[in-house]
Amino acid sequence: MTTGKRTGIGRWLGVLGALALSLALIAPWHATPVPSSLPTSAHAGFFDDDLEIFEEVLDLVSGNYVYPPDYKTLFETSIQGMIAKVPEKTLTVTDVYSGQVLKKDSARLSYRLSFSRHENMEAFRSVYYFLANQYQGQLKKKDIEQAAIIGLMSSLDPYSLYMDKDDFERSMRDTEGQYGGVGMVITMEDLKLTVVRTLKNSPAERAGILPKDVISQVDGQTVKGMQINELAERLRGYPNTKVQIQVFRPSTNSTQEITLTREIISIETVEYKNMGDGVGYLSINSFSKQTNDQLQVALNQALEEGVTAFIMDLRNNPGGLLSQSVKVASHFLNKGELIVYTRGRDRNDMQTYQALYKNTLTHLPLVVLINKQSASASEIVAGSLKDSGKALILGETSYGKGSVQTIFRMSDGSGLRLTTSKYYTPSGIDINQHGITPEIIVEKDLPQGTEGEAPREPKGAKKDPAPLARNLATRLKETELIDYLKQKGYTNTDSIDPLVEFAKLVVRDSQHPSKSHALAKARELAKDIHY
Numbered sequence: 001m002t003t004g005k006r007t008g009i010g011r012w013l014g015v016l017g018a019l020a021l022s023l024a025l026i027a028p029w030h031a032t033p034v035p036s037s038l039p040t041s042a043h044a045g046f047f048d049d050d051l052e053i054f055e056e057v058l059d060l061v062s063g064n065y066v067y068p069p070d071y072k073t074l075f076e077t078s079i080q081g082m083i084a085k086v087p088e089k090t091l092t093v094t095d096v097y098s099g100q101v102l103k104k105d106s107a108r109l110s111y112r113l114s115f116s117r118h119e120n121m122e123a124f125r126s127v128y129y130f131l132a133n134q135y136q137g138q139l140k141k142k143d144i145e146q147a148a149i150i151g152l153m154s155s156l157d158p159y160s161l162y163m164d165k166d167d168f169e170r171s172m173r174d175t176e177g178q179y180g181g182v183g184m185v186i187t188m189e190d191l192k193l194t195v196v197r198t199l200k201n202s203p204a205e206r207a208g209i210l211p212k213d214v215i216s217q218v219d220g221q222t223v224k225g226m227q228i229n230e231l232a233e234r235l236r237g238y239p240n241t242k243v244q245i246q247v248f249r250p251s252t253n254s255t256q257e258i259t260l261t262r263e264i265i266s267i268e269t270v271e272y273k274n275m276g277d278g279v280g281y282l283s284i285n286s287f288s289k290q291t292n293d294q295l296q297v298a299l300n301q302a303l304e305e306g307v308t309a310f311i312m313d314l315r316n317n318p319g320g321l322l323s324q325s326v327k328v329a330s331h332f333l334n335k336g337e338l339i340v341y342t343r344g345r346d347r348n349d350m351q352t353y354q355a356l357y358k359n360t361l362t363h364l365p366l367v368v369l370i371n372k373q374s375a376s377a378s379e380i381v382a383g384s385l386k387d388s389g390k391a392l393i394l395g396e397t398s399y400g401k402g403s404v405q406t407i408f409r410m411s412d413g414s415g416l417r418l419t420t421s422k423y424y425t426p427s428g429i430d431i432n433q434h435g436i437t438p439e440i441i442v443e444k445d446l447p448q449g450t451e452g453e454a455p456r457e458p459k460g461a462k463k464d465p466a467p468l469a470r471n472l473a474t475r476l477k478e479t480e481l482i483d484y485l486k487q488k489g490y491t492n493t494d495s496i497d498p499l500v501e502f503a504k505l506v507v508r509d510s511q512h513p514s515k516s517h518a519l520a521k522a523r524e525l526a527k528d529i530h531y
Helices: 052-064 071-085 117-134 141-154 165-171 228-235 291-304 322-330 377-387 466-472 478-487 498-507 515-530
Strands: 017-019 092-096 099-104 107-112 161-163 178-181 184-189 192-198 214-218 242-249 254-261 263-266 270-276 279-284 309-313 338-343 350-354 366-370 392-395 403-409 415-424 440-443 474-477
Touching: 052 071, 052 117, 052 141, 052 415, 071 117, 071 141, 099 117, 107 117, 117 141, 141 161, 184 228, 214 228, 228 242, 270 291, 279 291, 279 498, 291 322, 309 498, 322 338, 322 377, 338 377, 366 377, 366 498, 377 392, 392 498, 392 515, 440 478, 440 498, 440 515, 474 478, 474 515, 478 498, 478 515, 498 515
Parallel strands: 279 309, 309 366, 366 392, 392 440, 440 474
Antiparallel strands: 017 403, 092 099, 099 107, 161 415, 178 263, 184 192, 192 214, 214 242, 242 254, 270 279, 338 350, 338 415, 403 415
16 A cells, blocks of 8 residues: 655645556556655645646656656646647647747746756646636636646556546456456557457357457547557446447448447456367466466366377467466476566666466476567566477567556546556566567568568667577468468368467477477478478
C-alpha cells in the first residue's frame, strides 16, 4: 500500500494503493506493484481541489516512471492537452521562445517553460486559470484538468495511461481466469485492430466473427488510433450488458453492425494435443491466473501418454501475469535458474525471478514457437528458455513488449497505469528494445525487390547481442517450408500449420534434450529445404 503525505491546507494527496493488474488475453502488459512515498506540491488555492489529481499524477511520474522526468516536455504536452480542449477557433495561440502567447478576445496570457518543475508548474497554473476563466460556463475545471493529465501521459510511452473513475473500475476487474466479455482475441495488424480468433461458444463466435475481421467501431465510436487495451476495456463489461461493434471483413470487402451480449467468459489458456511420434503440442494463448494449473493438467496427461518431447506455441500470445510466466518457464528449467529480471530508473532498483520447481522436464527436448504478436509474459518464457540453452526458438522476432506497468489508484477513484521498469532476459537482452530473436527464423516471403536486404537494426544495437543473434539465425521462407512438406507427403498443406510440423520434425525421435542438438537438426533440415 502506498500513501501520500499531507501538505497544503485540508487535503490528502498521494496514492491509496498500487495494485497488480493484467489484461489477460488481450492486453500485452503486466503490472507489478512498486511502493513509493510521494511528496505533494503546495497548492495555490484555498479550500478547493483545483489540480489536485494533476499534481498526484505529476508526483507519480516524477518519482516512479522508468526514465527521469523531462519537465519541459511533461508541461508542454499538458498545456497542449488543455488548449486542445477549448472550442475550435476561439483561441489564438502564438509560439514564442520556449512558450506561447494565448489570446481570447481582449484577454491575453504569455508563458514560458524551462526544465524546472517549480517554474513550469507556475506557468501551467497560469494557463489553467486563464482557460478556466475565459471559458467559464463552457468548460468545467475538471475537464480541463483531465485534458492536461491525458496530455502529460501522452508524452511518456504507449503503455502508460490515465483512466477516469469508470475506466479504472473496469480495468480493475480481477484476472481469476474469467471475465465479462465477448470472447475475442485481438491484435494490432497494419495499424488495424484485428481479430486473431474467437473463443469457443463465446458471443463473438456465435455471432460469426472470424479471424482477420477488423473492428472499426465500438458503440458508435471509431477505434482509429485506439490502443489494444483501450478496445479491450470497451468490449469488456458486466454480464448481460450489450455492446455494438462495427466489423469490416477484408475477404468479402463488407461491413456489418453486430450487437453482442456480454457474458462470463471462461479462459482456456492452454491447449494440449498429442501429435504422435512421442511429441506433445502445448498452445498457450495468454497468462491468466489459471494458466499454470491448466498447463500442469496438460503435462500430466502428456507424460501418461508417453510424450518424450514438447512443442510450446506462444504465437499471438499477448502476455499477462508475470507470476504465471515464471511458473510456466519453471517446468522446463532447473530450480533456481534465472528466468527474468527487472530494472527501474535506478540501476540498483533490480528484482530477479528464478525457476521454482525441483522435479522438472529438463530431460525432454523442447521447441518454442513465437511470432511478431508474442509479447510481454510470452517473451519472458521464450527468452528464459532460449538463454538457458533449454529450448530451440522458431518463428519470427517477438513484439518487444518488455516493460512493467504499475497500477496506481488516485484519491478521486481514477487510476494511473505507469511504466516503472523493464524486463531483461538472463543474458541481459532488453526485451523492450529488441524482442526475442529465434535461432530459426521462418518469415513471410518478402515483397518483390526486397529479397536479400539486411534487416534494420534498432538504435544502440551495437551494445546489445540481439542484432548478432539475428544475423546468425538460419532463415526459411514459409513457402519453402510448405513446398518441403508437400514433398514429404503432406497432401493438404492448407489444413496444417507448417511451423508446427517443422518443429515436430526437429524434436521427434530425439534422444538429446539440449538446444544444441535440436539446432543442429533444424539447420540440417533447413539446408535440405533450401536445396
